[in-house]
Amino acid sequence: DTGVSQDPRHKITKRGQNVTFRCDPISEHNRLYWYRQTLGQGPEFLTYFQNEAQLEKSRLLSDRFSAERPKGSFSTLEIQRTEQGDSAMYLCASSRDSGYGYTFGSGTRLTVV
């Protein structure tokens, strides 16, 4: 296992379309996190999972956003009816229960046109 994998790396979509991103965490990590990062800013927390349970959601996660981790392994983040303001880098990270080993993937760059 070489780290956290995200797919796709880049996504260009038209406003109003739905998009889905995938994250494969480090296999022995129980925790999986989604962050969003806009240009020049630090990543902002969106949500996290402990195994398959989604335990916290940020206020940034509007009802157009949904995340799942059905088997406690990979996770998907879906954005419905995309808006231009959704354009950002979406980062996935995973860690052990203690928080150690907090590792980020390379991100999915979303551009809404």
Add this chain to the structure above:
Amino acid sequence: GESVGLHLPTLSVQEGDNSIINCAYSNSASDYFIWYKQESGKGPQFIIDIRSNMDKRQGQRVTVLLNKTVKHLSLQIAATQPGDSAVYFCAEIPVYNQGGKLIFGQGTELSVKP
């Protein structure tokens, strides 16, 4: 409010010099701190971490110093190389945050001149 801030948005150093990147945090309940390096178009890369029960930790060419009295964190990079050019973020996990949510600052852009 809770925040992790950085004193300098940009830092330019000569190759071979030592770099010091600073970070101020306001949450005295923070328990765990991490420094990340982020290159353009890539995700944050873990550099070094430190727990609140420590005041110094060393890695390869990097040292993190934690001063809980003044809520200050710094990253020292020895013999800075062109490959060190990137944006550096400090991040914290408050002790009450069992979920491990990281709170990031805005970052310091390090530029290394050859």
